[in-house]
Amino acid sequence: MSSGYPALECRLSDGTRLHLVQSGAGEPLVLIPGWACSVDVFDRNIPAFAERYRVIAYDPRSQGRSDQVAEGNDYGQRGIDLAELLDALDMDRVVLLGWSLGVFDVLSYLDRYGFDRVRSLVLVDESPKIVKTAADDWGEGIAEEIAGLIATVNGPAYLPFFRNYMAAGFEGEAPDELLDRMTNTAAALPAARAAALLENATRHDFRAVSCRAVERLPVLQILRKDWSEAAIRWIRTNQPSARVEVLGGHLMLQEYPDAFNQAVLSFLAGN
Numbered sequence: 001m002s003s004g005y006p007a008l009e010c011r012l013s014d015g016t017r018l019h020l021v022q023s024g025a026g027e028p029l030v031l032i033p034g035w036a037c038s039v040d041v042f043d044r045n046i047p048a049f050a051e052r053y054r055v056i057a058y059d060p061r062s063q064g065r066s067d068q069v070a071e072g073n074d075y076g077q078r079g080i081d082l083a084e085l086l087d088a089l090d091m092d093r094v095v096l097l098g099w100s101l102g103v104f105d106v107l108s109y110l111d112r113y114g115f116d117r118v119r120s121l122v123l124v125d126e127s128p129k130i131v132k133t134a135a136d137d138w139g140e141g142i143a144e145e146i147a148g149l150i151a152t153v154n155g156p157a158y159l160p161f162f163r164n165y166m167a168a169g170f171e172g173e174a175p176d177e178l179l180d181r182m183t184n185t186a187a188a189l190p191a192a193r194a195a196a197l198l199e200n201a202t203r204h205d206f207r208a209v210s211c212r213a214v215e216r217l218p219v220l221q222i223l224r225k226d227w228s229e230a231a232i233r234w235i236r237t238n239q240p241s242a243r244v245e246v247l248g249g250h251l252m253l254q255e256y257p258d259a260f261n262q263a264v265l266s267f268l269a270g271n
Contacts, residue, residue: 030096097123104126118217122220
């Protein structure tokens with residue numbers, strides 16, 4: 001996908017090179033992929049967004065075409081990385097869109113730097129706290145389930161697990177070509193780092209900053225169907241002014257790109 005866009009990079013203060021793509025003109029819209037993924041996950045969204053916005057999508061450190069690094073593979077550092085990217089590209093009044101654990105990059109940035117440079121948020125299918133304390137919480141699983149998942153990732157089952165997880169993100173049958181591409185991308189992130197990044201995510205609780213965000217900014221939450229009941233219950237209690245859209249599975253941005261793109265663009269047109 002990236003071959004269709006200018007080859008760009010951002011060099012961070014610690015020397016790490018981030019790969020990014022850019023398309024369009026206007027107010028900036030920054031797209032951040034989830035765990036072990038790359039900008040390619042947005043290949044069915046960037047063209048539509050670029051008709052109205054300056055779209056920047058980047059691979060977080062150690063993912064995709066960005067540098068593999070031994071240090072800083074945690075969501076605290078990723079918030080700093082996002083701030084440095086905004087500085088390097090001289091961006092203000094930015095829309096931040098995070099998909100999956102890319103939401104944590106966004107919330108980490110906001111927790112450290114606040115809201116002054118941000119116009120609005122699009123948070124796609126991730127709870128601000130992935131570890132559930134009760135069965136009906138909004139999250140990825142209880143502590144024991146997440147620990148088992150991390151143990152699976154930290155070994156030879158990493159890539160088969162990743163492929164199966166992404167396949168389950170479609171309501172219909174996921175295209176083999178897409179799963180091949182995504183799994184090949186995930187292979188760039190070694191299993192030990194992939195597991196460590198997930199383990200780091202379990203240590204973060206971004207519920208407070210997520211609640212503060214709706215007091216300062218327009219927020220769109222896009223949710224997959226199978227956890228939408230728990231998610232909407234939390235959002236209605238804690239983010240009552242957030243707009244909510246429910247669509248497909250975790251990879252709704254790939255399976256239903258027209259509906260996904262329209263939901264984002266309609267929200268941004270009014271905010």
